[in-house]
Amino acid sequence: MTTALVRATELVEALEEVVGQASARLAVAPASDDDQTVPYDIASVSSAVAAARHLLDLGPHSEAEADLALLFAADTAADLAGRTAGREALWGLDGTTTALDAVAEHVAAGRAPAFLDTVAERVLAAGGEAAPRHLSDELQLVRSTFRDFAEAKVKPVADAIHAGDADIPDAIVDGLSEMGCFGLSIPAEYGGFAEGGADELLSMVVVTEELSRASLGAAGSLITRPEIIGTAITRGGTEEQRRRWLPLIATGEKLCAVAVTEPNHGSDVGGITTTAVRDGEDWVLNGVKTWCTFAGRANYLLVLARSHPDRAAGHRGLSLFVVEKPSFPGHEWEVTQDGGGSASGRAIRTLGYRGMHSYEVTFDGFRVPADNLIGLDEGLGRGFYLQMQAFANARLQTAARAVGVMQSALELAVDHARQRPVFGHPLTSFQLTRTKLARMAAHIAACRAFTATAARAITAGEGALAAAQVKQLACRAAEWVTREAQQLHGGYGYAEEYAVSRLFVDARVLSIFEGADEVLALRVIARQLAKGGDVEHSNPLRT
Known part of the structure; x- marks a missing residue:
């Protein structure tokens, strides 16, 4: 030792x-x-x-x-x-x-500053790489494949998407569909790539980090929604529902969004008020959901609604529905049914995390076929539990998003510090700069190591606490790391033409x-x- x-x-x-x-x-x-x-x-x-x-x-x-x-x-x-x-x-x-x-x-x-200086020297020599990844040959191939895609297709348009609050280009969505990105955690028997191996979720983590390194809003978050809806259907759906929905999600033919949060009910999921009332062969939805990311482009909305009329039933009165709709570009959309029911969405302007757009979605007498209740009769009242189970994988995926954002910030900070002269000396020659870089690298390395081991734990069915801990830690660390990277850029870090400013505002959403x-x-x-x-x-x- x-x-x-x-x-x-x-x-x-x-x-x-x-x-x-x-x-x-x-x-x-x-x-x-x-x-x-x-x-x-x-x-x-x-x-x-x-x-x-x-x-x-x-x-x-x-x-x-x-x-x-x-x-x-x-x-x-x-x-x-x-x-x-x-x-x-x-x-x-x-x-x-x-x-x-x-x-x-x-x-x-x-x-000790001298010790941190030694660590910083290695980080600078490696161009911002904190430490080796220790990936298998197969996972290393996955990483390099998605890094190449992110460098070629995502990075060149990431700043423009952010600046214009534009839609994610079809080239990115279609390219990731062709690469199997949306089926990473869907069982192979339903058209996905999950076969039950110990590194099954680690593959998703690796892909997520590389896409988030290029852009959180234009690529890194595209996996999250199919991850959540796919898990809910796999665990709670009937066999017919799995075979009907999962293959289309896995191929990216059908894009997904999740509608849980409401204007007055965020973390208090058990208090949601959107109702689902049975009427013949349909369920009728009424209510407002908010922060439904990607709800415009999505074909499937995973909607948590109150199917039990008694509000006192709390989370035991909630059920999950798959709402099918056309895909819409832009910042507003509406679907009107023959009987008068409607569903509409309005994108909410946000500081960062642009590209996917987060919507307020209103359901007004909107009819959903009874067959679209996940689990059918056995799924009644189980929506809260299925939602929470599905969110475990998404917490892990969010931690991976945070690591990708941090990695990008460190690389930009190293590159800028090398080139920027201050008082006649390179920025990298100053002790405080090196201290910042060393501490940034250590936080990234710790979060990456935790994310990898949490992925294996969750795959083994033992990762509830680990998923919450790594999500909490990595997201808070991402705010600090991107802030330090922006600070090292000085005034340039505050300019939107520099990518580090985008990373800073994107990171802020991760802890929310x-x-x-x-x-x-x-x-x-x-x-x-x-x-x-x-x-x-x-x-x-x-x-």
Whole structure:
């Protein structure tokens, strides 16, 4: 073992001990509406500590990875110290000493400017690559194939799509369809590429990262919706429904969107008010959905609606429907039925994440065939559960999107810092620049390592906690990394003609959708920790 690896190992073990003590506190006093601040901090730190463990597991491969593991663990320890200061008793700590006190020298070593300078030198030499990927030959081929596509088809138009809030070109959607992008997690028997291997979801993660590196709004998010609707149909649909819908989704012949959130019900899914009332051979939908990304181009809308008339039934009164509609370009659309029912959409202007467009969708007496209720009679009242199961994969996919955005930001920062002279010297010659680059690389490496191991855990059916933790951590990290990259660009970083400004505003949405940061921390992570959820990868446990 290198000295860095020894230090990192002891530091991560100490961090895990502290999180274990804090989790025991949660078991006694779980998060509630009256007690949220400390549980949120405990959950957030647990996500970083889990990532530190996964990055540490790569440490034996090389000195570079051992150094990154030490740097990230030291950063996590510093963050933990800030969160516990003055609140030791509320964390379940004794207020005098913790396991971290015994490894204070390791924290100091991992935060020493000279040490960070060494890490930065490697990052600069590698052009912004944080660490080796450790992919199999097959996955490396997948990565290179989609990187080539992203470089040729997505990057050249990404800034124009963002600036003009334009539609995603058909060349991108059709190209990804031909490459099988929309069937990565759909079982092979229904026309997809999922065959049950241990790296099944890792392939989706690799593809997502490479597409998001080119553009979050024009490519990286195209997989998310088929991922969600495909999982819901696979797990909850009848055999006839699987054979009717999944092959068309897998080939990209039918594009997808998800309609869950409402103007007054975001994370509180159980309170949604859009109704579905049975009328003969149809269900009649009435209500308004919002933040329905890609709802214009989509042919299938996955709609969560209240099928039980009693609002008191809460989430037990919700069902999932597949609403079929024509594909529309642009920012507005409407479908009118012969009987007078209608569905319409209006795109919401957003700071970033443009190209796919996020819509407010209104259903007014819109009729849906009874056969389009997922699971038919057995699916009645199961919509909430199917939706939550489907969101587990999407959380993982969102973490991969965050990693792709961060990777792009680091590469742009390295490239600009090399070329930019300041006070007669290259920007890369300044210690603070190198410190920023080193810390950015360590956060990316940790999130990438966690995403990979979480993918395998979810494939094995054990990844509920890991999916929430890696989503929460990676999305928060993406905001910070893109901010640092923009800062290194100086005034140029604020100009829309520089791609780093697009990355910055795109990253901001990541902690909001697919499970808001606070909801994941309090209602998923903290609750799992209180139940004894393992914060290590050996047994890793979305909205």
